[in-house]
Amino acid sequence: MKQMFETHRATLERAWQACQERHFWSPFPEAADAYPDSANAQTAGRLAFERQLGQRFEIDQPGITAWIGEETSPYTRQQLGVSYPQSDLDSLFEAATGAMQAGWAQADPEQRIGVLLEVVQRQYQQLFELVYAVFHTTGQSFNMSYAGSGVNALDRGIEALAYAWSAMGAVPRHAQWQRQFGRTTIELEKTYRLVPRGVAVCFTCASFPTWNALPSMMASLATGNAVIVKAHPATVLPMAIVIRLFRTVLKEAGFDPNLVTLALDSREQPIGKQIVKHPQAAIVDFTGSVGFGAWIEQNAHPALVYTETAGCNTVVLHSCDDFEAMIRSLATTMCMYSAQMCTSPQNFYVPKNGIRAGLGESARQVPFDEVVQALVKAVDALAGSPQRAAMILAAIQSDDTLASIAAMRQQGAIARDSAAYVHPEFPKARTATPLIIVADPSQGELYRQERFGPISFVIAVADADDALAQACSDVAQHGGLTAFVYAQDEAFIARAEQAYAQAGAQLTINLTGPMPLNFAAAYSDYHVTGLNAAGNASLTDHSFVASRFRIVQSRRPKRQ
Amino acid sequence: MKQMFETHRATLERAWQACQERHFWSPFPEAADAYPDSANAQTAGRLAFERQLGQRFEIDQPGITAWIGEETSPYTRQQLGVSYPQSDLDSLFEAATGAMQAGWAQADPEQRIGVLLEVVQRQYQQLFELVYAVFHTTGQSFNMSYAGSGVNALDRGIEALAYAWSAMGAVPRHAQWQRQFGRTTIELEKTYRLVPRGVAVCFTCASFPTWNALPSMMASLATGNAVIVKAHPATVLPMAIVIRLFRTVLKEAGFDPNLVTLALDSREQPIGKQIVKHPQAAIVDFTGSVGFGAWIEQNAHPALVYTETAGCNTVVLHSCDDFEAMIRSLATTMCMYSAQMCTSPQNFYVPKNGIRAGLGESARQVPFDEVVQALVKAVDALAGSPQRAAMILAAIQSDDTLASIAAMRQQGAIARDSAAYVHPEFPKARTATPLIIVADPSQGELYRQERFGPISFVIAVADADDALAQACSDVAQHGGLTAFVYAQDEAFIARAEQAYAQAGAQLTINLTGPMPLNFAAAYSDYHVTGLNAAGNASLTDHSFVASRFRIVQSRRPKRQ
Known part of the structure; x- marks a missing residue:
């Protein structure tokens, strides 16, 4: 089961080197035209997107009570007509908790990270369906849908995995300890377990869903948590595609796909507050409005909160x-x-x-x-x-x-x-x-x-x-x-x-030239400082990952 | 100014090695009798303690409005008669903020850590005044006052410094970045600044003040913050002694002593909620009751909160x-x-x-x-x-x-x-x-x-x-x-x-023998998991330090 990790180890090590030196690096081509067999890949992606229109988007998650969807393309102004499963929240939290306990929480961190890097790799291999979904829900240009919401988002996902790997790697799993107490030497074997916080909720925004979601999801999943994605009702399809892929790869790797599920609401009947206040919510990642972000920061306790909202730049x-x-x-x-x-x-x-x-x-x-x-x-x-x-x-x-x-x-x-x-x-x-x-x-x-x-x-x-x-x-x-x-x-x-x-x-x-002034590069640029009302977390530093897991120890007299 | 760091570098490196391997180590003798020139040191400490009885404890911090004190020795049942400065909170926060901005926040992390290791070393050199103060306020035995509240507390302080050193060291200060945008190469110089959160408030408890306070104070100070110690009114003297020493060493090193001040209240007129809700409170460390700890966790936002309360063991x-x-x-x-x-x-x-x-x-x-x-x-x-x-x-x-x-x-x-x-x-x-x-x-x-x-x-x-x-x-x-x-x-x-x-x-x-079952060793045992109501933080993991500072970058075209 460490196979997937070994397959992707070089990528992770290279990513971590970039994070430490903060130079430019990416395993992906920045422009859609440089994508392997680009024209065919783009056509295949577009067809996959078009086949989905007017159809149910099948996710076999538990507790489904309805199929809903209200997306409209900012380009065509037509409804996408895609409906998604709406599950009752208790079922999602139950399933997520069960999925963690069924092996994910106990799995070796590198095993988990291997599976998650496989998700990144696969998403890259079938990127253009996601690109068209982003294009027709957010209104981004095709180039931005490919770069910002595609490969750059995958880069930020890898970056979060590298930080999670580093943070978990800093905790030894075993130690031998001995000390004199009076004239007696006490020798102890100590074991340190990394224990996930619980179920994470990841709120995604309407205009730029994947770029923030991927690092949050990767950070939570790598550290052993499950993730319920609360997609913005205006921009569900990109996240549904991502969720489906996570579930497929998790299942192939022998884990419970309910580690990643979709929570859906409508503009008329929002469930944001309910999901934050759910007693099983242990982590909340939020990208979106200042107002709701501030509400979450104030009300999510005891869940940990990571926000990126907005401000006046x-x-x-x-x-x-x-x-x-x-x-x-x-x-x-x-x-x-x-x-x-x-x-x-x-x-x-x-x-x-x-x-x-x-x-x-x-x-x-x-x-x-x-x-x-x-x-x-x-x-x-x-x-x-x-x-x-x-x-x-x-x-x-x-x-x-x-x-x-x-x-x-x-x-x-x-x-x-x-x-x-x-x-x-x-x-x-x-x-x-x-x-x-x-x-x-x-x-x-x-x-x-x-x-x-x-x-x-x-x-x-x-x-x-x-x-x-x-x-x-x-x-x-x-x-x-x-x-x-x-x-x-x-x-x-x-x-x-x-x-x-x-x-x-x-x-x-003093920047001029063809680079957009606000371009933030994974592995090099820290996104959000956490020092003002525009958010409390940064993509990506150790603070973004170090609290998503906890350390529990057991110790006993040394066995001969 | 890096002199102090170089003086203590070997200790810090040795401590960090212990943290990573989690074997037994301490620079201090575990038993009072093994302290250098122990009998004389104990006598001197006792005399210093006794000289303080019935006197004002001078701390020249700003905004003093009264001198109060209500400590009674659990051993003699007599009032200590020591009075301490009670400052108005706005003055303390103002002074703390000013002290940070006057150089501490911008100082090199190793410069700060050098000063803080000097505090540890000096406290060890004049330990017995603190030991007697602990003894006569908490009711701990003499041995526990020396070990648990003395050298073990100093160990936990060094441990926190080692983690802060590691966490800050993981962030590079400069990077060169270059990437193609179209046919143009953009070359940027990037600078990453570590910025403290702001003013930290450290609540100490009546029964075991120093063991929790030292790691919290060290974690906050090392990362550039100032600390206001809110001492429990029943056990002020040990913290007053610690605060005085911090202030002396900070001043000697050319920093503003108001980086460390005392906030004092009485059982009749508690100020706990006020200090937590102060608009300048950026971090709260709390050791104490479950009830007030839970209130802080729920109400301290936007301050970060680290708690250690209690539960049923x-x-x-x-x-x-x-x-x-x-x-x-x-x-x-x-x-x-x-x-x-x-x-x-x-x-x-x-x-x-x-x-x-x-x-x-x-x-x-x-x-x-x-x-x-x-x-x-x-x-x-x-x-x-x-x-x-x-x-x-x-x-x-x-x-x-x-x-x-x-x-x-x-x-x-x-x-x-x-x-x-x-x-x-x-x-x-x-x-x-x-x-x-x-x-x-x-x-x-x-x-x-x-x-x-x-x-x-x-x-x-x-x-x-x-x-x-x-x-x-x-x-x-x-x-x-x-x-x-x-x-x-x-x-x-x-x-x-x-x-x-x-x-x-x-x-x-299955532990038997002379080691107390609940003995928690710095550098080896994690104290509190953060997974249940007994506290949200652990002594000491990266999560305890990584969010006390933030990263702010600036970038500009490479200069030739």
Whole structure:
């Protein structure tokens, strides 16, 4: 049964090396075209996805009381018509507990990790069905569905397995201990068992389900727990595909497939609170709204909680060497998936007398209005071409986001208005180009929270130090995952690093070029700090895995 | 400033080796007599203690509003008359936050750990003042005050430092990362900063303050946090001595002494809830009652919580090779510090038709009543000699414990009654010999909770499997830290290991001889599993340290 582990050992060891050195590495090609036999694989994936439409998605889990589903493609605006099993929660928890006790909890950590790496490998081998499922539920572009939700998500899964492997490996399984008590020597044999916490619940979000779910699921499963996936009702299919594969591989490896099950609700009848307060819930992983995340953090006790919610991600402009390149990077990142990522920049703090741009003799002061107009123009360039818009803006996952844009349009000084663009392939796609609002610090109620989707604010502040102070204060108080600073002054950069370290946002400085500013690489970039309201956990550090199992010892006199 | 670390590096490395191999090791002699120049050191310590009586204990911390103290020696029954500064909480939190920001948070982890190892070394060098303070506040015997509350507590402190060192060492500080995006290579320099959570609050208990406080304080401080010690008002002096030393060494090393301060209340006006709910409280470590521990676990959010409370520690008797030796070990451990330890056995589950004792031809069935009588007799032997009683039972910390004994005497079938014994040196000492009650499972309300102090129950159950099932069910439901099984049947032992692993109690099997059954050795024994109501944290695993700091990164294009 250690066979699977040995098959994948080299991958795990390589992954752990990358985690320690934090250089770039991935076992997967980053672009869909580089996938082996890509065209055929894509066709097969698309056909598998299409065959599923209008059908029941069979998962033979216990306690099924209904088959429901309410997904609509943001591209076609048509219902997928897929129905999924809705099981009663007690049955799921019972089955999960039973499955743990039937061998998973007692299995050697490397045996479990071997099975889980096999899941990763298989998911990679049949990736495009998942890619199309992500595409037609989240509204991500095809490239993002492949990269962000496909291979990058698998990378974050491997990364979590590497950390779990390291954390469990740090506990010896046996020890010999001897000490004098008075004139007697006591010799003891000690055995240390790793015991899982219990049943983990993994909440997945509508816009980016797999990227957060895979590391959470892998972290819980590797350490011996079972996982019930509470999928967002708008985006079930990607998780159902993942769950089915986990179950298949677990079963093949001789374990109870009910280690991984689906908990389903509808927007009308949510079960989120019920599942968190279930007496058998031992771990809760949550990705989603700030409000429900905060409720979970406060109410999940005695379950452990790992959250990643949202906040206002900030941009501070001090000065730059290449103004056009900076604006292009900022605009592209703002537009990426219509800012439906927890890492998308939202609030741009710009000195009201502008910023210094360029180097040496060609340096000049760019006035505030020109910064705003440059951003608007750069966004226009992306949004104005339907081909580029489709690649970058993609589609809007939820009508709620359109409503939020409409509401914001009534509130602020619009520098760039939002409008639908016509997707070249899916003319009915739900789309919206970015809304850019110019604000000042008195309008904090507008921007001091996450405005999900393509809504951003350019905030006129006194100067660059004021920009930094306000940005970091907003992050500390209201949360924030990422931050972006442009400055040619090393002393200012040092102050920014210090200030954001205290506020708890992951900082990117002076980056230009084709890498999206908010790209977070597995094995290298820590995602979320846990220091502010945007989440309490980080992908991936030891803190993310070390408490998912506990250590129980037994000791007895040494046997001769 | 790394000088202190280099001075103590070998100790830390040796400690970490012990943690990984979990063999016996300590840099300190286990017995007071083996302490260097012991007699003089003891005298000096006693004199220092005596000089403090009736005096203010000077700690120059901010926000002092009063000088209070209400300690009484369990031995002399006289007030110590020591008064301590009571500071207003806002001032303490402000000062703690300021002290972190003034250099501690940014200091290199090894620099911090060097300072903290220096504290350990200095505390060892002036140990006996602390020993006498423990003796005259907790009522522990002199030997336990030296070992358990002295050197063993220092060992647990070093152990926590070793784990913090390991956890922080696992995070690289810098990385170079490069990847292709299209035809462009992006090269980034990444910097990873370790950022402390904030201000930690460490609650200490009346009966065993230092053993839990030192690892908690060390874990928080090593990872860059400040610590406010909320001492139990009945046992302030040991913590005040520790706090004073921390402050002295921190100051000598150039740090702000307000990294470690004292929060004080009285029994009449407790501040526990206030301090937990203080908006600047980022971490709470708690040792104490189940009730308040549970309140903290539920209400401390967003602070992290590490608890060690209590439960019903269980003994399961199946069979034994040496009946007398088993009974002697059980009786001694029951009597140790009058069972005022969270690890003391309380509930003895004994088959009603008795147990098999002895090996081979000399084996015989010992009836239930004989088991009870043997325990009673063994306890009588210890309690009947004032010299031995003073060594083992020591004194009762609180009048509440006497009240609890009195209440229990009204409830159950008394097999051995409790009474005061006359301490040979302190005739007025608050003492009580063990109360042993015979119960059956219908009387669960009596024994299915911690009855603090010398109160134990012998519970008549159907057979050994019933004993195991009931013991583990009680532990799972009501908490339990330690468990003790005697069995000559390997299959039964395997079942017991499995069952207690699931219930979450640290198990000792078939141990006899001079080692107290509940002795937990730093670097080898994990204390508390975190799997039941007796606490959520373990001394010491990576889970105890890994979340006390967070990782914040910054990244920027590689500089040429």
